[in-house]
Amino acid sequence: MNGYGGKILRVNLTTGKITKEQTPADVARDFIGGRGFGAYFLYKEVPQGADPLGPDNKLIISSGPMSGLMIPGAGKCDFTTKSPLTGGYASASMGGHFTAEIKYAGLDSIILEGISPKPVYLFINDDKIELRDAKEFWGMGTISVEKQFKDKLGEEYQVAVIGPGGENVVPYACINHDFGRQAGRGGVGAVMGVKKVKAIVIHGTKSIPVSDTTAYRQAGKALYKACKDASFLAEWTRYGTTVVTSWCDEVGALPTRNFSAGSFEDGKNLYGSVMRDKIVITDKGCFGCPSPCGKYSRSKKYSSYVEGPEYETIGLMGSNLGISDIEAVAQANLLADDAGLDTISAGNAIGWAMECYENGIFTKTDTDGVDLRFGNVEATFELIGKISRKEGLGALLSEGVKKASQKIGKGSEKFAIHVKGMEQSAYATHNATAMLLAYMTCDVGAHHNRAWAITYDLQVGRDLVVPEKVARVIWLQNFRPMFDVLGGCRLQWVELGIDRDLYIPALEAITGIHRTWVDYEKVGERIWNLTRMFWARENNGFGRSWDLPAPRFYEEAPKSGATKGQITKIEDVHRLLDMYYEQRGWNKDGMPTPERLSALNLAELVA
Amino acid sequence: MQLYVDSTKCSGCNACRVACSLNLFGESNPKKSALVIKPHFPVPGVYEVKVCTQCGDCAAVCPEEAIKLNSKGAWYVDFDQCNLCEACVPECPEDVMFVRVELANAAWKCDLCGDCVDMCGTSALWIEEKETAGV
Known part of the structure; x- marks a missing residue:
C-alpha cells in the first residue's frame, strides 16, 4: 500500500509470540493511520471492561501515511490504550524520529499485548524482531537507558523508553524518546510498564513506497517552501511553544497556583525571551521539521541538560506551583523526563497538594515533614521522585488529582483541576x-x-x-x-x-x-x-x-x-x-x- | 560550487536526508542519503553534520573511473560503472562516501543537487563557490 509500511506487528508479551499481518486496506481507508488505527484497534480488540493494567489491555503504537516522508513535521507517533488514569480512551502523540523508523522497518503499527513475565525490551532491526532481557535496564532513568542503547547500537536506532514512573505503574507515566520527546498523557507509560516492556528500539532501512514520486517530490517541496517563506518562521523557531508564555500571562490563561488565577506576578521571569537568553543552546527538531520548536537547554545552576521546558511544563511546573525561576522549571522538567512522568499531570498533582497544604487540609504530617508552600522548588524536585516511586505523599499524588481528592475530601475535589480524570493542561479557562x-x-x-x-x-x-x-x-x-x-x-x-x-x-x-x-x-x-x-x-x-x-x-x-x-x-x-x-x-x-x-x-x- | 553547513544551526530533523535519497534514488529513505547528522545528546546537546566538500579524493582512487564530474562541477557516482569495490570509502575525509550493499548496488555520494538546501528550515545548509564561501 502506497504511503504505508504495510504490516502490523503484534507482540504477545505473555507468550513471547511475535507475528506480522498485512495492514488491512479497509481500516486504512476508513481510519487512515496513526490515531485512527489506535482508536480502531482499541475499540475492536480490547474487550469491554478490560483492566487497563491487565493482560487484556493493549498498547497500540502507530505511524501514519505522512510519517517518514518528505512532508514538514512528518514525525508524529500515536500511542493509544485504555487509560489507567481515566478508565477511558487515551491517545498520546510523540514527536521525534520514532514514527519514521517504524515506517522504514516496514511497519505501520506495533501492538503490544499481554504481560511479560519479566522485564524485556523489544528489538526491531528491519525483519529481525526479538524480545530481549531488560533486567540490566530495569530501575534506570530514561536518559541513561536511551544513551546506552545509542552507544551500543548506533545513532540510526530510535528508542522509546519508560522510566521508574512507568515501571511503578504511575497512571500518568509517559514514554520518552530522543532525549526529551514524550508520549505524555493518559498513562501510556504505565501500560508499557505493567507489561514489563522497558524499551522499544527500532531500526529500519526500507524505503516507503509512494504512488507518484514526481508529484510527491513536487508537492513536498511546495510545502517546505511555504514553511520557509512564512513570516513567523524565525520567531517561532527562536522560541518554540514558549512563544505563548507572555501572551497567556497577559490574557489570564497562564495557570497560576493550581489554576486559582491566570496571571502570575513573577511570570516575566518565565517568558520565552528570558528562557532563550538564559538557557537555550540548540534548536531541536522532530523528523522532517523545518520549524523546530524543541529547545534544548543547559542549566548552569543545576549543571544539567534538558529538552525544554515546553510551554506546558513552564505553566504546570512553573507558575502553577508559584515557581518563577526558569532554571528550576528546567530541572523539574529533567527530573520528570528521567523518571518518566507526564509534566502536565505531575505539575497539577503537586499544585493540588500545595493548595491542600496552604489551606490547612494537609499538615506536615501529610507532607512527610515538608513545608509544601507554593514556590518551594526543592519540595517540587523531591515530590517528582516520590511520585515516580509511589513513596510517602508521592503515593497519593501518583493516583492523579481526581482520585487523590476523592480520597482526601474536605473540599479538595473543588480544586482538583481535571476533566474525566485527566489533569488540565496549561490554559486557565475561567473566562475563555x-x-x-x-x-x-x-x-x-x-x-x-x-x-x-x-x-x-x-x-x-x-x-x-x-x-x-x-x-x-x-x-x-x-x-x-x-x-x-x-x-x-x-x-x-x-x-x-x-x-x-x-x-x-x-x-x-x-x-x-x-x-x-x-x-x-x-x-x-x-x-x-x-x-x-x-x-x-x-x-x-x-x-x-x-x-x-x-x-x-x-x-x-x-x-x-x-x-x-x-x-x-x-x-x-x-x-x-x-x-x-x-x-x-x-x-x-x-x-x-x-x-x-x-x-x-x-x-x-x-x- | 560546494555544499556548506553550519552545524550549530542544524536541528537534526533529517529533512535534508530524505530529500537527498529522493534525488539520488527516487526513494524516501534517509539511510540512502549522502549527508550525515550525528546527534550528540544528552551532552553537549548539539548536532554535527557532515557534507561532501567535492574534494575529489574518492574519484582519484576509483579503479573504474565511475566517479565523474557533472555540470555543476560536482563529483557523482555513475551507478552503472560502480563495481562496489569500496576503494573510495576510506578516502573520504568527511565520511560521506557510502557503500551499503544491503541498500543499493552502487556507491553513492553528494552530486550537489541542492534539494537538501531547499528543505532546510534553519538555513544550516547552503551552496556557494568554493573560493567565496565565508565559513
Whole structure:
C-alpha cells in the first residue's frame, strides 16, 4: 500500500509470540493511520471492561501515511490504550524520529499485548524482531537507558523508553524518546510498564513506497517552501511553544497556583525571551521539521541538560506551583523526563497538594515533614521522585488529582483541576468559553491539542456563549487531530499559517487516493464518535456529567491578574454542552445517536 | 560550487536526508542519503553534520573511473560503472562516501543537487563557490 509500511506487528508479551499481518486496506481507508488505527484497534480488540493494567489491555503504537516522508513535521507517533488514569480512551502523540523508523522497518503499527513475565525490551532491526532481557535496564532513568542503547547500537536506532514512573505503574507515566520527546498523557507509560516492556528500539532501512514520486517530490517541496517563506518562521523557531508564555500571562490563561488565577506576578521571569537568553543552546527538531520548536537547554545552576521546558511544563511546573525561576522549571522538567512522568499531570498533582497544604487540609504530617508552600522548588524536585516511586505523599499524588481528592475530601475535589480524570493542561479557562468547552469535550480528558481555541476566544469575545463558538471547537476537534492520524505535525499549519490545501496534492501523490479536507474531517469525526462510544462502553453512567469542567472555572473567580473577578456561569457551561451535543448529532446526555453512527459508517463496529 | 553547513544551526530533523535519497534514488529513505547528522545528546546537546566538500579524493582512487564530474562541477557516482569495490570509502575525509550493499548496488555520494538546501528550515545548509564561501 502506497504511503504505508504495510504490516502490523503484534507482540504477545505473555507468550513471547511475535507475528506480522498485512495492514488491512479497509481500516486504512476508513481510519487512515496513526490515531485512527489506535482508536480502531482499541475499540475492536480490547474487550469491554478490560483492566487497563491487565493482560487484556493493549498498547497500540502507530505511524501514519505522512510519517517518514518528505512532508514538514512528518514525525508524529500515536500511542493509544485504555487509560489507567481515566478508565477511558487515551491517545498520546510523540514527536521525534520514532514514527519514521517504524515506517522504514516496514511497519505501520506495533501492538503490544499481554504481560511479560519479566522485564524485556523489544528489538526491531528491519525483519529481525526479538524480545530481549531488560533486567540490566530495569530501575534506570530514561536518559541513561536511551544513551546506552545509542552507544551500543548506533545513532540510526530510535528508542522509546519508560522510566521508574512507568515501571511503578504511575497512571500518568509517559514514554520518552530522543532525549526529551514524550508520549505524555493518559498513562501510556504505565501500560508499557505493567507489561514489563522497558524499551522499544527500532531500526529500519526500507524505503516507503509512494504512488507518484514526481508529484510527491513536487508537492513536498511546495510545502517546505511555504514553511520557509512564512513570516513567523524565525520567531517561532527562536522560541518554540514558549512563544505563548507572555501572551497567556497577559490574557489570564497562564495557570497560576493550581489554576486559582491566570496571571502570575513573577511570570516575566518565565517568558520565552528570558528562557532563550538564559538557557537555550540548540534548536531541536522532530523528523522532517523545518520549524523546530524543541529547545534544548543547559542549566548552569543545576549543571544539567534538558529538552525544554515546553510551554506546558513552564505553566504546570512553573507558575502553577508559584515557581518563577526558569532554571528550576528546567530541572523539574529533567527530573520528570528521567523518571518518566507526564509534566502536565505531575505539575497539577503537586499544585493540588500545595493548595491542600496552604489551606490547612494537609499538615506536615501529610507532607512527610515538608513545608509544601507554593514556590518551594526543592519540595517540587523531591515530590517528582516520590511520585515516580509511589513513596510517602508521592503515593497519593501518583493516583492523579481526581482520585487523590476523592480520597482526601474536605473540599479538595473543588480544586482538583481535571476533566474525566485527566489533569488540565496549561490554559486557565475561567473566562475563555471555547477553550473551556474544548477541555470539557476533549476525547482524552482535559488536554488542549485537539482544539486549541483560546486565541479564538480572544478574537471573538471570550465570554460569548454562541453556536459559532461551539461550531469552531467541533471543527477544530475534527480537523486538528487528523495530523495525528496522518502521522505528522499540525504546527506548520497552526503556527506558520501555511495553506492547508498544500497537503492535499502531497497526500494524494503519496497514497494515490484523492481526498479533500472535507473527506479528512469526516474521518476525524468518525474517530471522535468512536472514541466517545469507547468511553461509554467502558464506564457505567458515562454522559453529560463527565463533561463538566473543574468547579474552579465556574465557582471561584481569580482574585488577581487579567481575569480577576471573571468566571463562567454554570448555566453557560450547560448551554455550551447543549449546543455542542446538538451540533455533534448527539443526544442530550452527550451520546452519539444511532443515525449519526450510521452516517459515519460506525454502526457495525459499535454494535 | 560546494555544499556548506553550519552545524550549530542544524536541528537534526533529517529533512535534508530524505530529500537527498529522493534525488539520488527516487526513494524516501534517509539511510540512502549522502549527508550525515550525528546527534550528540544528552551532552553537549548539539548536532554535527557532515557534507561532501567535492574534494575529489574518492574519484582519484576509483579503479573504474565511475566517479565523474557533472555540470555543476560536482563529483557523482555513475551507478552503472560502480563495481562496489569500496576503494573510495576510506578516502573520504568527511565520511560521506557510502557503500551499503544491503541498500543499493552502487556507491553513492553528494552530486550537489541542492534539494537538501531547499528543505532546510534553519538555513544550516547552503551552496556557494568554493573560493567565496565565508565559513
